[in-house]
Amino acid sequence: MNIRISTTMSSFSSLWLPLQISSQRTPSVLPRVVCLNEGASHVVLQAEASSDVGNSSITVSKHRRTFGLSQKQSLLLRKPLNKDSKQLKALLTSSTQDTSTSFVNDGKIGVLLLNLGGPETLDDVQPFLFNLFADPDIIRLPRLFRFLQKPLAQFISVARAPKSKEGYAAIGGGSPLRQITDDQAKELRKALYDKNVPAEVYVGMRYWHPFTEEAIEQIKKDGVNKLVVLPLYPQFSISTSGSSLRLLESIFREDEYLVNMQHTVIPSWYQREGYIKAMADLIETELRSFDRPEKVMIFFSAHGVPVAYVEEAGDPYKAEMEECVDLIMEELERRKINNSYTLAYQSRVGPVEWLKPYTDETIIELGEKGVKSLLAVPISFVSEHIETLEEIDVEYKELALKSGIEKWGRVPALGCNPTFILDLADAVIESLPYVGAMAVSNLEARQSLVPLGSVEELLATYDSQRRELPAPVTVWEWGFTKSAETWNGRAAMLAVIVLLFLEVSTGEGFLHQWGVLPLHMPVLP
Numbered sequence: 389m390n391i392r393i394s395t396t397m398s399s400f401s402s403l404w405l406p407l408q409i410s411s412q413r414t415p416s417v418l419p420r421v422v423c424l425n426e427g428a429s430h431v432v433l434q435a436e437a438s439s440d441v442g443n444s445s446i447t448v449s450k451h452r453r454t455f456g457l458s459q460k461q462s463l464l465l466r467k468p469l470n471k472d473s474k475q476l477k478a479l480l481t482s483s484t485q486d487t488s489t490s491f492v493n494d495g496k497i498g499v500l501l502l503n504l505g506g507p508e509t510l511d512d513v514q515p516f517l518f519n520l521f522a523d524p525d526i527i528r529l530p531r532l533f534r535f536l537q538k539p540l541a542q543f544i545s546v547a548r549a550p551k552s553k554e555g556y557a558a559i560g561g562g563s564p565l566r567q568i569t570d571d572q573a574k575e576l577r578k579a580l581y582d583k584n585v586p587a588e589v590y591v592g593m594r595y596w597h598p599f600t601e602e603a604i605e606q607i608k609k610d611g612v613n614k615l616v617v618l619p620l621y622p623q624f625s626i627s628t629s630g631s632s633l634r635l636l637e638s639i640f641r642e643d644e645y646l647v648n649m650q651h652t653v654i655p656s657w658y659q660r661e662g663y664i665k666a667m668a669d670l671i672e673t674e675l676r677s678f679d680r681p682e683k684v685m686i687f688f689s690a691h692g693v694p695v696a697y698v699e700e701a702g703d704p705y706k707a708e709m710e711e712c713v714d715l716i717m718e719e720l721e722r723r724k725i726n727n728s729y730t731l732a733y734q735s736r737v738g739p740v741e742w743l744k745p746y747t748d749e750t751i752i753e754l755g756e757k758g759v760k761s762l763l764a765v766p767i768s769f770v771s772e773h774i775e776t777l778e779e780i781d782v783e784y785k786e787l788a789l790k791s792g793i794e795k796w797g798r799v800p801a802l803g804c805n806p807t808f809i810l811d812l813a814d815a816v817i818e819s820l821p822y823v824g825a826m827a828v829s830n831l832e833a834r835q836s837l838v839p840l841g842s843v844e845e846l847l848a849t850y851d852s853q854r855r856e857l858p859a860p861v862t863v864w865e866w867g868f869t870k871s872a873e874t875w876n877g878r879a880a881m882l883a884v885i886v887l888l889f890l891e892v893s894t895g896e897g898f899l900h901q902w903g904v905l906p907l908h909m910p911v912l913p
């Protein structure tokens with residue numbers, strides 16, 4: 389037995405960092421009550437262990453998590469748990485016995501999958517980009533300039549559309565995201581039924597059809613009264629899951645039906661055993677296609693975010709990404725696969741600094757260092773999309789071959805991989821005991837999953853000072869060096885804001901001459 393658990397007083401910022409205890413015999417369970425100080429209502433549990441309790445082998449991944457305690461629980465547990473703790477055993481047993489069954493017969497369950505959405509035709513590209521850039525979690529303007537959000541989005545989307553259209557044309561004229569996400573929803577529904585949890589699964593996209601608003605309408609029509617919200621991003625970012633949850637929260641806040649709907653949110657799930665195993669399976673299979681698998685460098689390529697998101701707004705994305713890669717590599721090592729590996733960030737847009745190292749620069753460096761075989765692993769997204777099908781498969785492959793890399797491979801996205809879908813089903817089932825367990829605005833009652841009523845508050849912990857994030861999107865750029873490019877971009881952005889301000893306030897200017905203004909906004913349902 390080797391368990392080390394330490395607890396400290398709560399800080400809400402750790403709420404997004406899930407801790408999972410899983411048992412080989414039973415589905416994963418979440419420890420729900422651990423208390424350090426008498427009378428405490430919240431604790432952070434920090435755990436790192438691999439051990440046996442009873443006949444079950446339990447692994448506790450290395451995470452911190454905040455737990456809300458009911459008064460009774462708080463009174464019950466007044467000491468840190470130690471390795472011989474009968475209370476831990478009792479807790480695990482009660483959590484394990486606390487299966488979904490009692491929650492299944494009692495209400496109509498819905499699962500809402502949140503995703504980004506993508507243009508289905510080339511005509512959709514500009515309005516899709518408009519929706520993306522109109523999102524204040526993608527371009528956050530200073531408060532004074534908020535009224536420029538939509539004109540700026542219109543301007544950038546029009547300017548970027550030709551380049552984006554080229555990309556979408558190269559992958560068949562549109563994004564495959566809707567089809568793949570619909571298929572994942574169907575498979576998840578089937579997996580839940582097979583596990584005796586009848587639930588409807590809905591898809592709500594952030595920037596294209598079916599919009600989150602459309603999914604919510606259907607959820608209401610179907611009379612769902614227990615909802616599990618599951619963003620399809622393994623790692624949390626303010627720009628992805630955060631943005632979708634913020635939107636959902638605003639929808640919930642304004643709707644009487646939804647205000648009263650019991651729900652819970654699974655904010656990120658990159659640490660789940662099934663997901664890690666599924667990723668490791670894909671990598672193991674793909675490695676076999678190389679002549680000398682042991683010589684291949686495993687190249688994790690994640691979608692980037694601007695550095696300011698992580699360093700100024702506290703986005704946990706980078707930390708979760710690095711931990712995710714570590715967990716996958718640990719799983720591969722358990723399978724005696726000890727390849728070298730690296731993580732880089734792709735798809736940067738605009739004049740600000742994005743997370744480094746950049747994928748393109750890293751590929752060139754690896755070529756220079758004499759790496760001959762590279763296996764690209766897209767890691768931030770679970771479907772094929774423009775950035776796997778075009779950026780990785782075409783642009784990065786070409787760059788790699790030019791840089792001296794001789795053999796290039798790419799791991800497919802998870803899509804409907806059965807191990808992955810079963811794990812998502814388990815994640816949903818494990819969250820059911822938490823559906824409605826917490827009052828929407830009652831922080832004291834909050835347990836390990838997140839109620840939507842507090843999403844805004846939780847997002848604010850990343851960005852407590854509400855600092856303005858620079859716009860990550862290039863409108864135009866000039867200059868020869870990286871830093872000149874950055875500063876030129878910022879100057880250009882400032883100039884654009886001033887010009888837009890003048891245009892909007894006077895009703896005259898080059899955008900009116902070009903027909904960009906007045907705006908013809910796409911209508912959201």
Ligand SMILES: C=CC1=C(C)c2cc3[nH]c(cc4nc(cc5[nH]c(cc1n2)c(C)c5CCC(=O)O)C(CCC(=O)O)=C4C)c(C)c3C=C
Pocket residue numbers: 504505506507520525526548551552563564565621625627628691692693694737768769772773774775860861
């Ligand atoms: C975890 C995944 C993603 C993060 C983080 C993310 C941040 C982010 N993205 C942009 C700008 C664009 N993203 C675009 C497409 C796109 N983005 C993701 C995922 C993440 N984005 C996906 C899966 C897709 C593709 C959808 C599809 O149609 O297949 C685009 C449009 C494509 C293009 O023109 O390149 C833009 C623009 C920013 C600015 C950002 C963080 C601030």
Ligand SMILES: [Fe+2]
Pocket residue numbers: 691
């Ligand atoms: Fe993106």
